[in-house]
Amino acid sequence: MAFVPRLGDFILKYLERIRPLQVPAVRRQATAMYPPDLGQDRFFVLELPDSGLVHFTLCGDSGDSADRRALARRDPRLETFLLAPGRSYSLCVPIAPGSGHRGRIRAARLYHHLLHQLSQDPFQKCQLRSLLSYSPNSPPGGTEKGIILWDPLDCLQIQRALEGLLVACEPPRPHLGMFDADHSGLLWQSLWELPGGIGTERHKLRVVPTAEPLLHPVVPDLPISVVFPNLKETRKVFEECTSLIPEAQKILSLVDKCQKNVQKGKFPVIVIEGLDATGKTTVTHEVAKALNAIFLKSPPPCVSQWRKIFDNEPTIIRRAYYSLGNYIVASEIAKSSTQAPVIIDRYWHSTAAYAIATEISGLPHYLPPVHHPVYQWPKDLLKPDIVLLLTVNPEARIQRIQGRGMHKTKEETELEINKLFREKVEIAYQRMENPGCHIVDANPDREEVIQTVLDVIKKNCTSL
Structure with a gap:
């Protein structure tokens, strides 16, 4: 076209x-x-x-x-x-x-x-x-x-x-x-x-x-447009993009090299989620050090080189990119978790939460209701042992984000200027199930937040 x-x-x-x-x-x-x-x-x-x-x-x-x-x-x-x-x-x-x-x-x-x-x-x-x-x-x-x-x-x-x-x-x-x-x-x-x-x-x-x-009219479309329930549906979208975006075929080739239906190893898999400027990256690295864990990030480096390209595409393509990144990092999680605990900076929850908040227009109460299937973890994606969601008040986020000078996605920019969008992302995060998110107040000093995260992890991961 x-x-x-x-x-x-x-x-x-x-x-x-x-x-x-x-x-x-x-x-x-x-x-x-x-x-x-x-x-x-x-x-x-x-x-x-x-x-x-x-x-x-x-x-x-x-x-x-x-x-x-x-x-x-x-x-x-x-x-x-x-x-x-x-x-x-x-x-x-x-x-x-x-x-x-x-x-x-x-x-x-x-x-x-x-x-x-x-x-x-x-x-x-x-x-x-x-x-x-x-x-x-x-x-x-x-x-x-x-x-x-x-x-x-x-x-x-x-x-x-x-x-x-x-x-x-x-x-x-x-x-x-x-x-x-x-x-x-x-x-x-x-x-x-x-x-x-x-x-x-x-x-x-x-x-x-x-x-x-009764439901926002976009809700029935979510599983085939932005919150894909499995790898098969995600691939269908990306396969249609190969003639439009050359990098799409490169990502599909990487996906094809990954083992399907991978299983977690004996060590725990921990995901840390949060809006931009909640201290997520810093906390993730520090917790990984404290636990002698392997640090991973979604999307992984092998596809993040094309992130800016796909961030400039419509939501259906952008979300398929992040979803495929999750399946690629799942293959890395499976291998790494046989050797040591694994700490991941973002995974499926962020992919879904941002997609839902972007697609559902209007006020937060138009979001899909609690226990809706769109909040359920994909059955063919490796599941973590625990997911922690870092939260901070809006004023703290603004102070932390000023002067960072980093590349921001459109959605992260929207978080800064649109209070309603931020609320919708946070609510979508909190409604995720199987697994749900453990909410962690990230407003205190960094050392206190890191200790709180470690305490929650050790309480819920008995193998540590």
């Missing part, structure tokens, strides 16, 4: 040949749906500026009594946000039906590309919010990511640049819509085909609030 990295002259030429968008006439439909060519019974989740989620669907202005009742529903939060002074647009990235991981990877990279382009001129004065599209009746894997773009100036340049941006993408292109109100104040979305697209029919559908589902 090829993208146009810079719009430049392409947009200028494109703008010369297109006319301003015309709002189409109302299209009558019998039931609430997205336009037929885009799939029926689509529901949407919009993340508001306060991180609350609002749910809606699209409905035609039909004479059916049930449809009329749907049209009567209102949600002030939705209308206040989408009808704020200026203009709001929606972009939804489609996943081709039946395309499996290939379609999800394509959609993820396209969404990633759009986010980058929308941070450039002329969109810099616009604000972006997360949008999800899903169908409750579809199998897992059908949730589509999107963006709500708010242009406070309602500038025609933005409208035309959005069309140019989408035309620059290979089909199937994102779906582009514009929100508007009628004379009575009701909220509508106009969805149109781009010039040169298949068909010319345009749609105008009423935005209708819907009830919040």
Whole structure:
């Protein structure tokens, strides 16, 4: 899949040949749906500026009594946000039906590309919010990511640049819509085909609030998109990346050299987890010295040389990279634990916790509930004897992280500026099971924290 990295002259030429968008006439439909060519019974989740989620669907202005009742529903939060002074647009990235991981990877990279382009001129004065599209009746894997773009100036340049941006993408292109109100104040979305697209029919559908589902709509997709339950599912994702990212094949070759279903040796295996700047690396090294243990790190050095490459990829690819790193380090754990205790700086828990917190939009209470299968350790991954989670208060983290000058992942940068994201990562850590995490307060002096960690390890690892 090829993208146009810079719009430049392409947009200028494109703008010369297109006319301003015309709002189409109302299209009558019998039931609430997205336009037929885009799939029926689509529901949407919009993340508001306060991180609350609002749910809606699209409905035609039909004479059916049930449809009329749907049209009567209102949600002030939705209308206040989408009808704020200026203009709001929606972009939804489609996943081709039946395309499996290939379609999800394509959609993820396209969404990633759009986010980058929308941070450039002329969109810099616009604000972006997360949008999800899903169908409750579809199998897992059908949730589509999107963006709500708010242009406070309602500038025609933005409208035309959005069309140019989408035309620059290979089909199937994102779906582009514009929100508007009628004379009575009701909220509508106009969805149109781009010039040169298949068909010319345009749609105008009423935005209708819907009830919040029991689970966040992304939760069913997690095992096939970011929290892979086994090596087989992880490989499926990476195999689709080999033609896009040359280093993906190198990592798969390393995985193939590892023994499968490895077993732990007679010495204990200890994992130390924690957010960035909790003192995790220092504590891990000191504890390894105290126990005469072998120190390991995930991802291991043989693949960490490519970490920056995969950290710049969408979540589905980035998480597959970290997951494969876990299976590679598991092979090293199996060998090392026959010789001495093993101390590991991060392992599966961090891979899963960051993935869950990244994918679940909104407030922390939208995370998968306690005891959900997504928190369970993969059955084919070597399991440690104990996992310790270091925690510090936010103020201490900020003080420790300033001036470090180290490379940070996007997620670690997000931890610094986004309190809600940090809370979601910590909650996800604490909900991990089989094994769960032993929480260790890492606020005291380093020596005290190290001693506390050693005490917890010796209490739970009788072989030491």
